[in-house]
Amino acid sequence: xxxxxxxxxxxxxxxxxxxxxxxxxxxxxxxxxxxxxxxxxxxxxxxxxxxxxxxxxxxxxxxxxxxxxxxxxxxxxxxxxxxxxxxxxxxxxxxxxxxxxxxxxxxxxxxxxxxxxxxxxxxxxxxxxxxxxxxxxxxxxxxxxxxxxxxxxxxxxxxxxxxxxxxxxxxxxxxxxxxxxxxxxxxxxxxxxxxxxxxxxxxxxxxxxxxx
Numbered sequence: 001x002x003x004x005x006x007x008x009x010x011x012x013x014x015x016x017x018x019x020x021x022x023x024x025x026x027x028x029x030x031x032x033x034x035x036x037x038x039x040x041x042x043x044x045x046x047x048x049x050x051x052x053x054x055x056x057x058x059x060x061x062x063x064x065x066x067x068x069x070x071x072x073x074x075x076x077x078x079x080x081x082x083x084x085x086x087x088x089x090x091x092x093x094x095x096x097x098x099x100x101x102x103x104x105x106x107x108x109x110x111x112x113x114x115x116x117x118x119x120x121x122x123x124x125x126x127x128x129x130x131x132x133x134x135x136x137x138x139x140x141x142x143x144x145x146x147x148x149x150x151x152x153x154x155x156x157x158x159x160x161x162x163x164x165x166x167x168x169x170x171x172x173x174x175x176x177x178x179x180x181x182x183x184x185x186x187x188x189x190x191x192x193x194x195x196x197x198x199x200x201x202x203x204x205x206x207x208x209x210x211x212x
Contacts, residue, residue: 022050022053
């Protein structure tokens with residue numbers, strides 16, 4: 001069995017502390033004794049222990065580096081948290097100041113609005129009355145325009161009826177004027193050109209008459 005009190009090259013292995021390097025384990029030599037341990041086995045065992053110990057040391061160094069990195073990150077995190085808390089405190093104070101200022105401004109606006117409300121209502125009432133008068137005036141104008149349009153339409157209708165009557169009278173007169181009179185001698189001997197000239201002269205006389 002391995003003696004925990006064993007001393008290797010003056011290095012004590014007693015207790016849980018092992019201040020020995022992997023190289024010390026690989027180079028350790030033991031004295032020969034009667035019926036002692038097999039040197040090859042001891043050497044192989046020490047080599048294996050040295051490898052494990054070296055790996056343990058590397059793992060310990062890695063863990064130390066990880067711990068150092070974590071401590072650095074923790075320190076940065078704490079610093080960041082401190083800054084964040086300070087920022088939040090400042091933001092809260094600024095928010096409170098803004099809210100207080102907004103409340104004061106709102107109260108001022110309300111007071112001014114209440115002070116001007118009566119005047120605004122009076123102006124609005126006066127404006128509504130003006131608009132109502134304008135509407136009433138427009139209604140009167142619309143009725144006048146409608147009456148004028150109806151009168152104009154009636155006048156146009158009367159004029160159109162008169163024109164139709166005059167045209168009908170002219171057609172009747174032309175028919176009577178162009179009808180041949182067999183009781184007059186030579187009435188049927190008029191040629192078309194003579195008859196056309198007489199018709200035109202008759203139409204001119206009819207248009208020039210006061211009743212046309």
